[in-house]
Amino acid sequence: MSRARPARAGAVLFGSFDAERRWRPDGLASLPQLADPGADRLVARMDEALFAAAEPGDLLITREPVAPALLHAREAAGFTCEHRHAGGPDTAADVEHQLLADPELLGRVADFARLRPYAVLPGTGELAERTGHASGLPGSGTVVRVNGKAWSSRLAARHQLPGAGRIVRSAAELAEAVRSDVERGHPVVLVKDPYGVAGRGTFEVGSERRLTRLAAHLRRQEDRGLRVEFVVQPRYDRVADFSSHLRVDRDGSWHLLGVQHLANSGYRHEMSGPAPRTLTGNLSDPAHPEVLDVVARALAEEGYDGPVCVDSMVLRDGTWVPVVEVNARMSMGGLNLRLDDRVRAHGLRSHLWQEDAAVADGCGVDHFLKMLREEGLLYDGGSAPGVLPLVGGSLTAPRGRLVCAALCPPESYPRLRAAARSAAAAAGISLARPA
Structure with a gap:
């Protein structure tokens, strides 16, 4: 029997950033690729970045503990919420199943009014049922269907959208x-x-x-x-990539949260930041709001409601490809928008980037934070520009990933990122390629 929905306000944030791998149906053929066992370890720690979407009074649950020095840096910068970690002996399990094996933590989750997973996985429904939140999330079958690239391709073809x-x-x-x-x-x-x-x-x-x-x-x-x-x-000759972030309701209505400029390294996200105001205003045939309305209504018809990221591109010949893919989940760009909302009142904007790194033995996020602080680069709230690491557990030897936000005026981003990279190198974190 499920528990009654709690009256307390606040949300519980958690999630697995490898949702696509867990959505992938059994029995599908795969493309050739090199085995990369270290990548799964890095992705497993990305849930630390969910603090960006948390409000005071929310609960953030990560798979593993967050470094105390990083928690302190976040609090000093004004980002506060309760934090717990799931742990558990099965390190390959998604965080939902780790939570399901922890009765004490399940009881804590039930104290909050809402669940805000990074993505709805097959185990999310059981977690919601057992904590009194069963009516608040779309079904996992729906989520799996609409997140497949085949679904977004059929949608674009049905509406005769370019690309x-x-x-x-x-x-x-x-x-x-x-x-x-x-x-x-x-x-x-x-x-x-x-x-x-x-x-x-x-x-x-x-x-x-x-x-x-x-x-x-x-x-x-x-x-x-x-x-x-x-x-x-x-492979199109593109000049601009951007993502549109919206919240879709069950009746097909939607609210645009913002648009983010994207930069990719190969086919992997590298940076999200403020998009030029003229970018979407110049798009036509169809116009940008028309495309978002098509996507939102199609998702609602399938039974989905929640956060959505629509990736788009503008080509060198002026054509815009409105729907490259649809991600019916949270996203790195969406998290950056939340950071951006928090610092815009101070005249700053948020620029989130990530890049691979070689990490020396004995080095990690504590050393990086120390160097940022000594160089006057660590963001500590207010209007002074700075850098805030978003993920600490990904900075472990021998191979890691640097994930940071530069909170600054847009024109200062290249300089601030370069300074942060120099601080990382001084802390024993060598970036994989030149800036």
Whole structure:
């Protein structure tokens, strides 16, 4: 029996940033990719960044403890909320299942009025039921469906939006689709896993030899009974990437939270920051609000309500591709918007970036915070620009990821990021590539 919905205000924030991997249906064929066991460890610590969406009185639950020095830095900067960690012996489990195995923490979750997961996973429904929040979230089946790239491609095609990908369901159909794009003047074609994310699940085809190898790789999986489903799309010559963040209600109404400029490293998010005011105002055929209305209504018809990120791009020839993909969950850009909201009253804007790093033995976020403080770079609230690390657990030897926000006027971002990178190097954190 589920508990009655609590009367107390406040929300519980938690989540697994590898949601796409956990949504991916069994039995799907996969693209060739190098094994990267260290990546899962880094992604598992990204939930520390959810503090950006928390308000005073909320509860943030992370998979692992957050470094005390980082918690102190956040509080000094004005970001306060209660914090707990799930822990648990099964480190491969998502945070929902870690919570389900902790009766004491489940009882604490039930004290709050709302659940705000990063993404709704198959285990989120059981967690909601057991803590009295069953009516507050969309069903996991709906969430899995609308987050697939095949769903967003069908949506774009149905509304005749530029740039809709082609869904293929066999190795032979994939080869035909790639060759068709090449014949239409696109020398490089992208093959996307429907549940790929952060570049893990995007395969570039730029030659007939590479296509032949890919088709053979997929045929071997077909022979083993795996199901082929990919989205094929040209690699466009783009000049601007941006994301639109909205909240969709169950009746299809929606509220635009903001638009973020995007920069990617390869096919992985690198930076989110303020978008120029002229960017979306100049878009037409269809206009930007019309596209968001189409997406919101389609999601509501499927039964989804909650946070949404719509990725778009503008091409060099002036064409805009309104729906590259739809992420029906929280996102890094959405978290940056929350930081931006908090500091705009001080005349600052938030610029969130992440990059790979080599971390020396014995070094980590404590050393980085110390160097930022000594150099006068650590943001401590108010109107003075500064840098605030968002994730501490990803800075562990030998390989890590630096995830920070530069809170400053837009023109100061390049200088402040470069200074933070120098402080990181002094703290034993070597960035993987030049600025």
